[in-house]
Amino acid sequence: MNTIFAISLVFIGCCSNVVFLELLVRQYPGSGNIITFSQFAFIALEGFLFETNFGRKKPAIPIRNYLIMVAMFFTVSVINNYALNFNIAMPLHMIFRSGSLIANMILGVIILKKRYSKSKYMSIALVSLGIFICTIMSAKQVSLDRAGSEDHGLYVFLHWFLGIAMLTFALLMSARMGIFQETLYQEYGKHSKEALFYNHCLPLPGFLLFAPNIYNHYVLFSQSAPVDILGLGMPVPVMWVYLLFNVVTQYVCIRGVFILTTECTSLTVTLVVTLRKFISLIFSILYFHNPFTTWHWLGTAVVFLGTLLYTEVLTSAWSALRRPKKELKKAE
Secondary structure, rough: OHHHHHHHHHHHHHHHHHHHHHHHHOOOOOHHHHHHHHHHHHHHHHHHHHOOOOOOOOOOOOOOHHHHHHHHHHHHHHHHHHHHHHHHHHHHHHHHOHHHHHHHHHHHHHHHHOOOOHHHHHHHHHHHHHHHHHHHHHHHHHHHHOOOOOHHHHHHHHHHHHHHHHHHHHHHHHHHHHHHHHHHHHOOOOHHHHHHHHHHHOOOOOOOOHHHHHHHHHHHHHHEEOOOOOOOOOEEEHHHHHHHHHHHEEEEEEHHHHHHHHOOOHHHHHHHHHHHHHHHHHHHHHHOOOOOOOHHHHHHHHHHHHHHHOOOHHHHHHHHHHHHHHHHHHHH
């Protein structure tokens, strides 16, 4: 029951969150820091009030372990949002992060000494191919859209390539964090709300490094067009409205993810998040009319097919279809 509830939170919260995130970054592409800070502050405040009882409840998992997890979680969150400043289109951003299955398998082999079947490796090859196709096509679009002098074109490409490098690093770090969480819960038990609080509270001082950028976007958000959302004659800058909905939906999303980490293995969590990203991608393309070529669709389909093959969904479905025929033959 908890697993179904968590999956529902992930799909509803994360898919809604993508809409408001894109509304924010379309207007101000460099707003990643204020978005991340707002999300962390809101979740930390909620956890401080309702999970730790104003700090009076002691953590079940030692703080030193949370410090390690927080360092990875903070790094992943900041880098993923900050990568949007490097000519990374939102569809490419979501597709590239779908490579978490690849990262999870690589680190599983290196750290946990796991071994996988040929079908698993084939599925990873498909996911890699799909991401490669979308990445190459987006690179060509960046070159065409930002055409200018040769020096300027090289600068734009290097700028974009740095964003890709950031996403790659965040991908591997996120997979490592999933494996670390799985081992913690096996040792200390399930404490999803506690982990959610400490993962968002402990990193807050780190945002002092981005204080000037956060303040600049605070000013820009406050100067955005006013909108009267409740009909009370009290207009609110529209960017703050978008940010509020982004923060709330992010809380719903991340709450579901943390519940999943206590109920399922890191691989299952990765699968759910990957499928959520695929649905978010389709919605983003249709709703915002993002440029998406036939090659992009092909790459997306290959990523999705690789994910299904990895989880053996197709094999299970085929076995389920064959079972009634076998039973019918036995009855005859």
